[in-house]
Amino acid sequence: xxxxxxxxxxxxxxxxxxxxxxxxxxxxxxxxxxxxxxxxxxxxxxxxxxxxxxxxxxxxxxxxxxxxxxxxxxxxxxxxxxxxxxxxxxxxxxxxxxxxxxxxxxxxxxxxxxxxxxxxxxxxxxxxxxxxxxxxxxxxxxxxxxxxxxxxxxxxxxxxxxxxxxxxxxxxxxxxxxxxxxxxxxxxxxxxxxxxxxxxxxxxxxxxxxxxxxxxxxxxxxxxxxxxxxxxxxxxxxxxxxxxxxxxxxxxxxxxxxxxxxxxxxxxxxxxxxxxxxxxxxxxxxxxxxxxxxxxxxxxxxxxxxxxxxxxxxxxxxxxxxxxxxxxxxxxxxxxxxxxxxxxxxxxxxxxxxxxxxxxxxxxxxxxxxxxxxxxxxxxxxxxxxxxxxxxxxxxxxxxxxxxxxxxxxxxxxxxxxxxxxxxxxxxxxxxxxxxxxxxxxxxxxxxxxxxxxxxxxxxxxxxxxxxxxxxxxxxxxxxxxxxxxxxxxxxxxxxxxxxxxxxxxxxxxxxxxxxxxxxxxxxxxxx
Amino acid sequence: xxxxxxxxxxxxxxxxxxxxxxxxxxxxxxxxxxxxxxxxxxxxxxxxxxxxxxxxxxxxxxxxxxxxxxxxxxxxxxxxxxxxxxxxxxxxxxxxxxxxxxxxxxxxxxxxxxxxxxxxxxxxxxxxxxxxxxxxxxxxxxxxxxxxxxxxxxxxxxxxxxxxxxxxxxxxxxxxxxxxxxxxxxxxxxxxxxxxxxxxxxxxxxxxxxxxxxxxxxxxxxxxxxxxxxxxxxxxxxxxxxxxxxxxxxxxxxxxxxxxxxxxxxxxxxxxxxxxxxxxxxxxxxxxxxxxxxxxxxxxxxxxxxxxxxxxxxxxxxxx
Numbered sequence: 092x093x094x095x096x097x098x099x100x101x102x103x104x105x106x107x108x109x110x111x112x113x114x115x116x117x118x119x120x121x122x123x124x125x126x127x128x129x130x131x132x133x134x135x136x137x138x139x140x141x142x143x144x145x146x147x148x149x150x151x152x153x154x155x156x157x158x159x160x161x162x163x164x165x166x167x168x169x170x171x172x173x174x175x176x177x178x179x180x181x182x183x184x185x186x187x188x189x190x191x192x193x194x195x196x197x198x199x200x201x202x203x204x205x206x207x208x209x210x211x212x213x214x215x216x217x218x219x220x221x222x223x224x225x226x227x228x229x230x231x232x233x234x235x236x237x238x239x240x241x242x243x244x245x246x247x248x249x250x251x252x253x254x255x256x257x258x259x260x261x262x263x264x265x266x267x268x269x270x271x272x273x274x275x276x277x278x279x280x281x282x283x284x285x286x287x288x289x290x291x292x293x294x295x296x297x298x299x300x301x302x303x304x305x306x307x308x309x310x311x312x313x314x315x316x317x318x319x320x321x322x323x324x325x326x327x328x329x330x331x332x333x334x335x336x337x338x339x340x341x342x343x344x345x346x347x348x349x350x351x352x353x354x355x356x357x358x359x360x361x362x363x364x365x366x367x368x369x370x371x372x373x374x375x376x377x378x379x380x381x382x383x384x385x386x387x388x389x390x391x392x393x394x395x396x397x398x399x400x401x402x403x404x405x406x407x408x409x410x411x412x413x414x415x416x417x418x419x420x421x422x423x424x425x426x427x428x429x430x431x432x433x434x435x436x437x438x439x440x441x442x443x444x445x446x447x448x449x450x451x452x453x454x455x456x457x458x459x460x461x462x463x464x465x466x467x468x469x470x471x472x473x474x475x476x477x478x479x480x481x482x483x484x485x486x487x488x489x490x491x492x493x494x495x496x497x498x499x500x501x502x503x504x505x506x507x508x509x510x511x512x513x514x515x516x517x518x519x520x521x522x523x524x525x526x527x528x529x530x531x532x533x534x535x536x537x538x539x540x541x542x543x544x545x546x547x548x549x550x551x552x553x554x555x556x557x558x559x560x561x562x563x564x565x566x567x568x569x570x571x572x573x574x575x576x577x578x579x580x581x582x583x584x585x586x587x588x589x590x591x592x593x594x595x596x597x598x599x600x601x602x603x604x605x606x607x608x609x610x611x612x613x614x615x616x617x618x619x
Numbered sequence: 620x621x622x623x624x625x626x627x628x629x630x631x632x633x634x635x636x637x638x639x640x641x642x643x644x645x646x647x648x649x650x651x652x653x654x655x656x657x658x659x660x661x662x663x664x665x666x667x668x669x670x671x672x673x674x675x676x677x678x679x680x681x682x683x684x685x686x687x688x689x690x691x692x693x694x695x696x697x698x699x700x701x702x703x704x705x706x707x708x709x710x711x712x713x714x715x716x717x718x719x720x721x722x723x724x725x726x727x728x729x730x731x732x733x734x735x736x737x738x739x740x741x742x743x744x745x746x747x748x749x750x751x752x753x754x755x756x757x758x759x760x761x762x763x764x765x766x767x768x769x770x771x772x773x774x775x776x777x778x779x780x781x782x783x784x785x786x787x788x789x790x791x792x793x794x795x796x797x798x799x800x801x802x803x804x805x806x807x808x809x810x811x812x813x814x815x816x817x818x819x820x821x822x823x824x825x826x827x828x829x830x831x832x833x834x835x836x837x838x839x840x841x842x843x844x845x846x847x848x849x850x851x852x853x854x855x856x857x858x859x860x861x862x863x864x865x866x867x868x869x870x871x872x873x874x875x876x877x878x879x880x881x882x883x884x885x886x887x888x889x890x891x892x893x894x895x896x897x898x899x900x901x902x903x904x905x906x907x908x909x910x911x912x913x914x915x916x917x918x919x920x921x922x923x924x925x926x927x928x929x930x931x932x933x934x935x936x937x938x939x
Binding site: 106108109111112142143144145146150156158179181183254442443592594599600 | 773779781
């Protein structure tokens, strides 16, 4: 794991789980798989805290364990999974667009808790939805379970690996750790549950009471419960499926930009048809005939068969594309991702170095290998500037040099030096830079928040006081007096802080989109 | 790799500047060293030595200097003037590319076409940079503005909400902070009550489980913290425990006991009833351990207790 990735992981873990978990997690990422005692010894934390941290990390699928011989259990962290934490808001938003508020809350609960049983999810989501509804209405469990089943059917939610049911538990000593079994066919099998009930609304009068009884109440409700019917069956969010969805979205919007709306719809249909059947790493989708595509087009589109055929031929002949045509059509996903990654690189070069550099870059990309003189000629840029730009891009590793010696002694005067773009290595370099920038953004945001910590605390306290006074019934004048505790320049400072933090957050989200594109491309090349 | 231009700049400017200071600082004879040192310096400055008269002149003077040992101020001035002139000249010389197979030391013969690199002879090079680049360099191009729109705003709001929510989840393990001396009024309203989270122990390795089972709310937390076993602050209880454990008749137990006694100084007191229960539980647990790790206990230290973690003193006792 590169330093940039480790730094980013540590920042993410710290934000989500606190410092102790962060220390353990980063140690595991750095050193690979380790047993419990070694972790405690190396990090210098007490064994209790290490245990707690490991429990949290395992619950969230960030750490896996393995039993080695002699009963030693080793824990290993998944660095990639930790980096996904950056993308949680995007997953939740996608669920919202596909399955509306219910789906959104289900996915949110699953992401926040790592893994949960279906009944627990349904209950929590119903409660949350009930609170947002108007007085008197409650959310039915059945509706929530329906949405849950739909999510499972489209593979957005999947089962966690199961603990194997051992009947011979008294024959030998129990193993130090259960070996979890992944059953492929059961992954999306929803148990037959009849969850009957309605969401409970938390009455607002409870919130004012002192915290103690409120904290005890949830525990009491869990104590006197009947055994949960789906005990032991845990569900988690299937991040790969979300990634597939993002990738399809990116391809469809790229086609829409390049051609027109209709062709993008055709592509969307094709991708949707092979959604569930294509494994996540496949370079091609399933082959489809044009008849099938015609039948599966969305109802609103009334294009005739000939027009569809024309569109398909057009898409297949496009040099940049994305499409492949043998006797049936299938989508060349790997090439699509490559085009997307290339487009990202081009736009980065353009924004960083200017449009002329971008012209040179695209030229070298197209012609694969070019000498310096040829670059100047083809790009129609004067020699000195062309050289300057080429060297600038070379120093930033967007372009690389390929030497072709004429003589065996590689003398520089008798060697061809060709400029070329190696997309994979440039993509990796850019990805590394993206990780660095996200880490910088998070650090800067934390710094800004820390700088104004005093002011933030003061405003929080004032708000708390106002809220309590409003609840107990206070006059307008008193409220105003308390609001004036925050002076005008302080208010301005708070405004600036809020704006900056929003901007930094928005930057993180957008850099994450680039990270996603580059990561998918690199992953697709590795799987080939 | 540093470009040849940088190398040249480094050698020439640094050495030359040093050389210029070097000569006048030497009043009288550190004779031979002066001669040798400055001649090599001169060779750096005057690459094309055969054709250069100045070098011959300077050399002659310097040798005279070194052997005579007397300050010759006029000649020194002459040398300095020469050096200055040549410094300005040689700044225009672009490359001394050290090549194997070159004739002697000298001719600035470039084995490749200098035009190809991009600048011709006699052209002024950009100045040498002698410090690291600035931390926030000016960029020529402004960054692209961020995307705005409804969906972006929503995702932003989600992100900020999530950030707040995770702090309230039971998974957020807080570092124990020191108590403040004055309890503030607003703390009453800002306290966040977290639900307790109990993982599904069937899915986790057994060593992650705290030693004692969680019984009830606040007590269980203390139990988790102690995690080791009954606290034996009472000597009477210790004796009782010893008796109980002696029934097992194992040397292993005495070690654990010792460890517990030492560790118990940090723990809080608990009621007697709890101790009884705990002793019973502990015995059960130890029994199981005994069964599994029979052959390996003596030599191999994987007994899943918090054994010897907090005090190294125990290590000596335990190894057989």
